[in-house]
Amino acid sequence: MTDSRPASLRAIWVSLVSNVALTVLKITVGLLFASPVLVADGVHNAGDIIATVAALTSSMVSKKPADEDHPYGHGKAEVIASAMVAVILALAAFWIGYQSVLALFGTPETENWIPLVAAAVSMVWKQLLYLYTIRIGRAEKSKSVMATAYDHLADVYASLAAVLGIGLALFGSRIGWHWTAYGDPIAGIIVSLLVLRLAYEIGKDAVDILMERTIPAEQLAKYEALIAKQNGIKRIDRVRAREHGHYIIVDVRVGVPSHYTIQQGHDIGRQVKQCIMENDPDVVEVLVHLNPWNEGEASSKPENQEA
Known part of the structure; x- marks a missing residue:
């Protein structure tokens, strides 16, 4: 929890600088050559700047160690940033859709090859950023970096639709297909739907973590199997775990012989904690509660794992 995670911070800084540059490029070219989809995509990029700043701030906060006010650490700061990215993406989707619908019912502008080049540059740039940030986000278990990566992916969709x-529209004007002049706003509407779907997926994941949804059942089963192997454990009463940003906190309730001393119980609890943390590097805390078990009571451990 004290890891500074420089790779995550570097990825977010690269994203921030890139978003500023692409925002200026898209909005400038879009306004000069009257390309609604490029302007809308530029506005989307402007929102990305806010999202990236939030991700940068949260990444710096999340690396702080636990303190008196935050005994479980600051990992959820990244989840909050992820939720903010989802909101910004949703707003961008509605903005792109609104502007595209207005352009669809208006007089189409004559397309130029310069907006096409700008959109193509953005598409390639954002694809490279997505690959870079998603790799680091997964390696660092960073929710904010992964949200930033998916934000880049939304931009890839937007730029592809613009291209x-x-x-x-350019091709149609060459061969006399006048209806293709509406390709720009139609592409913008498609982009808005894709971005809105992406916003929903990111937002749902963030809300699930903030609401402390349990981790997958198969992962809990692995913890139970590890606990069952420990000497002195006669019954597994409950195993719960939740994500706390880029790390996991586990709660365990187990039954041990009622005649054990406090020292023996303490040693068993420490064994359980060490075993889980050694087998899952994402776990930073294991809270173990001991319940009394008496001779004759049923044991929940598999027969081949009885202590």
């Missing part, structure tokens, strides 16, 4: 829409 197709503008390219179709």
Whole structure:
């Protein structure tokens, strides 16, 4: 929990600088050459700047060690940033959709190859950023970096749609297909739907963690199997675990012989904690509660794992 995770911070800084540059590029070119999908995509990028700053701040906060006010650490700071990214993406989706619908019912503008180049540059740039940040986000278990990566992916969708829409309009004007002039706003509507779906997926994941949804059942089963192997454990009463940002906290209730001394119980609890943490590096805390077990009571441990 005291790891500074420089790779995560570096990934977010690279994303921030890139978003600033791409925002200026898209909005400038989009306004100069009257490309609604490029302007809308530029506004989306402007929202990305806010999201990236939130991710940067949360990543710095989340690395702080536990303190008196936050005994379980600051890992959820990244989840809050992830939720903010989801909200910004949703707002961007509605903005892109609104502007595209207005352009669809208006007089189409004559397309130019310069917006096409700008959209293509953005698409390639964002794809590289997505691959870079998703790799670091997964390696570092960083929710904010992964949210930033998916934000880049949304931009890839947006830029791809812009390339197709503008390219179709340019191609149609060459061969006399006037209807293709509406390719730009139609592409913008498609982009808005894709971005909205992505916002929902990121937001749902963030809300689940903030609401302390349990980790997958198969992972809990692995913890139970590890606990059952420890000497002195006669019954597994309950095993719960939750994500706390980029790490996991586990709660365990087990039954031990009622005649054991406090020292023996303490040693068993320490064994359980060490075993789980050694086998899962994502776990930073294991809280063990001991319940009394008496001779003749049923044991919940598998027969081949009885102590």
